[in-house]
Amino acid sequence: MFYPSLLPRHALLSILLIAACDDAASEHKAAVGAQNEANGKIAVATTEANQKVAGAQAEAKDKINTATQEADQKIKEAQLTADAKIAAAKENFLKLREEFRHTTQSNLIALEHSVAELEHKAKKAVGKERADLHAKIKQIHARHEAFASNYKLIENESATTWDETKTRLDKEWADLKALLDSK
Numbered sequence: 001m002f003y004p005s006l007l008p009r010h011a012l013l014s015i016l017l018i019a020a021c022d023d024a025a026s027e028h029k030a031a032v033g034a035q036n037e038a039n040g041k042i043a044v045a046t047t048e049a050n051q052k053v054a055g056a057q058a059e060a061k062d063k064i065n066t067a068t069q070e071a072d073q074k075i076k077e078a079q080l081t082a083d084a085k086i087a088a089a090k091e092n093f094l095k096l097r098e099e100f101r102h103t104t105q106s107n108l109i110a111l112e113h114s115v116a117e118l119e120h121k122a123k124k125a126v127g128k129e130r131a132d133l134h135a136k137i138k139q140i141h142a143r144h145e146a147f148a149s150n151y152k153l154i155e156n157e158s159a160t161t162w163d164e165t166k167t168r169l170d171k172e173w174a175d176l177k178a179l180l181d182s183k
Helices: 009-124 127-156 159-181
Strands: none
Touching: 009 127, 009 159, 127 159
């Protein structure tokens, strides 16, 4: 058995120092081992995290590409729909304008016949009736010329200004017709 009291003091100190050094060295060795183990776990965790980030980025990129393709397709479809509606509206406008032109031409021909009849009646009339008929015919010709001049402008009218122009021409025509039909 070992009795420390029998050893000289310096030998006892030496034994204690050696024991303490062994503990410090083993603690240092354990600390280095723990650090190495932690570094290994950090490396594995970093690799896994980087793989997850790369996977998430790839998935996000795929979702972005899919969303972009869907948006592009919707844009194309909307543009095709808009183009079709614009073409139909333009076709309808051209048809409407052509119908108005045809109706107006027919009305002008009928007006010219009525004016010719009125002129024939004026030639046969005498006195105040003749003067009144010639004055009326003169007014009809002036309004007819104004109407015909404005009517020629429909060729340059767009769909946006059509309603206003048509309303103005309809009023001019109504006024001209009322003058012709007046006694």
